[in-house]
Amino acid sequence: MRILILQPLPPREVDDRPAYVDDVARLGARLRERGHEPSLMIVREYDEEALRLKIADVRPELLVVYLESYYTTLVRRLAEHVSQRHYLPIIVGGPHATVAPHETLSLIGVEGIVLCEWDRAVPDYIEARRVGSDCIHTEGLWLRSETGTVRNRLRAPEKPEEMVVLPDRSLYSAGQIVDSRGCVDIQATRGCTFYCAHCQQDLAAGLYEEGGMPSCRRRPIEALAAEVEHLRAAYPAMRSLRFVGCTFPLDAEYLGRFAEALSGPLRVPFTARAKTSELTPELAGLLGRCGCQEVELEVLSGSDFIRNDIFHLDLSERQILGAFAACRAAGLRTRALVQVGLPYDTIVTIEQTGRLVRRAGADDVDVSIYYPLPGTKAHQVCLENGWLSGRGADALLAGESALDMPGLNAAAIKRYAALLPHLVRNPKAWPALMKLERLHLGKRSLADLVAPLLGQRWGKHRGTP
Template sequence: MKVLFVYPDFLATRTKPGSNQFEITKGGWYSEGLASISAVLKEEDQQTSLLHLTEPAGKEDFRQRLAEEKPDIIAFTVRTSAFPYVREYLKWAREFDPSLLAVLGGVHATIAPWDCIEAEGADIVCVGEGEGPMVDLCEALAKKRKFGRIPNFLVKEGRRVVANPPRKLIYPLDSLPLPDFELFDFSQLVASQTKTAVVIVSRGCPYSCGYCCNHKIREVYPDPEHYTRFRSPKNTMLYLKKLLKFYPWVSYVRFIDNILGIEKGWLAQFTKLYQKEVNLPFACDHRADLATPEFLKLLKDAGCNFIYFGVESGDENLRKSVLSRFMTDREIKRAFRECRQLGIKTLAFNIVGLPFETPAKVLKTVKLNAQINPNRMVPNIFTPYPYTKMYEISLKEGFISGPIADYRDEVFLDQPQFSKKEVLFFAYFFQLLVRLYQRMARYPKFERTLDRIVLSPLLPRTFLTTLMKFWLKFVGESKVVVRKRLPSFYLFLRDRIFS
């Protein structure tokens, strides 16, 4: 059997509310899930290929690729924001070949499987991990057997849908083959432009943050105690060595695990082996309340020189009661301070437009960032993804009127105390405001004056936001050009200008 994976890897945002015009942010990112499923299928002598869509596809180009590949199965990985495009691609695939079997998988398929199975042209939805189900499906088709009772699958059978129970989680992760890195053209990936490899050696997260779907995915499985799993340190080295064998030009590793090294024993062994067998600088994600001096020292010794932290909100009560992130301001400040002392650079993720947030509360987030002084900051506008805790809060409080069918807007919540134009202003001016408050820290009188200006209803927010959008678009396009043509210069500038 031949499986064609379709990976819509781009972000579309409406240019203005109600518009059918979209600003497209091109992708170009590695997917561990697809590489893993491909490796498992190839072990069973199945064929795989990838249609990596870094921007929306045109109908003729899409049909041409199907004609070239001649797949038996077309398998879409579905993100919530990309679902409108997947709906369209399903129709094109059905028009091209009515007998082509269409499978939907990924995060959105797992948390909203019934939405996916109702899409025109969808035959199967995979709920949860796809390795085992896809092997079973290929085997059934090859032997001309029925496939309606494969665990993890929702299957259309005429006018009804058969919902099969989930299978157990893949545990331990070492039982999986190493990913099929060759599925991707690494030379075309965004990270490759700076000789960086994107790596993930774990699955799951033990936390249940209010904006995240991890708790919903965890509930899918009959053995949720195994939801958070890591490859062993030894197996992780095999993974990295295989990657470096195929792509010896890699000089930097970006681990995108939710948290790299939750357990001290794993991290200690990883550090020892990584120093000896890989010895490349790397970046990773961590949590401020877990990033103790001991953990940070192990990461530093292994070669970590950049850590990404989720700060999210500077209002401690909002952070705990709404985001379910039970860390204190003190812990956040300590983690950033100790990273700085160890020479580890930091990035702070932040969210603007949270349920119950006000301009004054988001200003707390700005000021907390000014105090912790990260090397880089990312302000995201809150998106109420389906079935998350904060989606349910938004629905209950009337901040959204009902289920969201299209996630391509910029701002979703309607809150009387925090208007959409205020949300956009703080999101687009976030980094500039942080730098201004850093400069005002020694002058409380001027800081209070800045407070009054920023919070004033007379401030022309829409006009200022429009100007900043143009500026940030120019900066973003400049980054792309510099990263492609002068990657070393880009890395030099990144933390000085582009942050």
């Protein structure tokens, strides 16, 4: 069967990172395994003509949409248009389908949705649909029927020994896989054992646990090594890897085997993200032996109350300083991940954040504006306090906060997100910047105008785990 996968992304002027998503490539691989022909369309804006041309070219029999919570407005319009003009059945999966199944299934034109992992549930459904059997009872899907919604139980997640399939990167062009620095995303783990209040993984892990199924799994080292080999051969422009997810570096035995399997000339330098509270000196040392060059560590906020009471990171200041020190001792660069405009944030807590990152000695800091992802505990906090402005994800894509809080409005959040790196890099200039912050020239504060002259050597946030 010919299947068109739609993957929405932000407009290029907002975010020009490579489009590659491992979940999509894994679905592609599983579809090919079953003899189907998947194609991919990246959608950055609502464009009926581009969609018509793609559908005319591919002639799909089914449309599958990978939906992250930032793109619900776009997908709502696309699904309605496809169902009314192209008469294609639509299945939606991805994080938003898992955290907001009722809302997603209610989109006009959507026949069914997939909760949690979709790469084997979608092929199962296609097969059942093709032979006309009991497809309405396919595990992992919620489907519309004449009598209402059929909520099937979750499909069991892949077992580690099944995680050997090479993701189908051929769906993407090389430019959609290798970034401008030659870095390629790769995934060694699926799921997570932690419950951070800003992360949608939290909900998926909870659903699996309710069903008595494990959430966090690691791919066999041989499969990982084979994928790295494949990447080296297929993408000569690749210079480094970036391991997606927070749990890859947290198993000493796994890291030890990884270091052995990819040693000598097979080694590729990489960046890894680690759950900050769990990164010990031993793990940092092992990461260094594996070829890791940089570790991304989430600090989130300098306020203990925000980090732990609101976001449940279970992360003390001491653990933060310890994780950064462990990386330094192992010769690894560090990148601190922080957010501003968090629930209960004020200028005082933002300053605490900057000072904590400074004390931790991070080599780099990524500052992003907090967005309350649906289905998360932190979203609930915002909802209960009446802080959701209604501006939604479109605001975030435009660099604005989606919150209206009494102590910090959206304009101030945007300004402090831009100014915070200067507090980390040059704390002596901060009091002067704060004075300039109160003086305005038209709509902009003088701090906005002066800050760029102080230099900006910090990177951009790379998105959700």
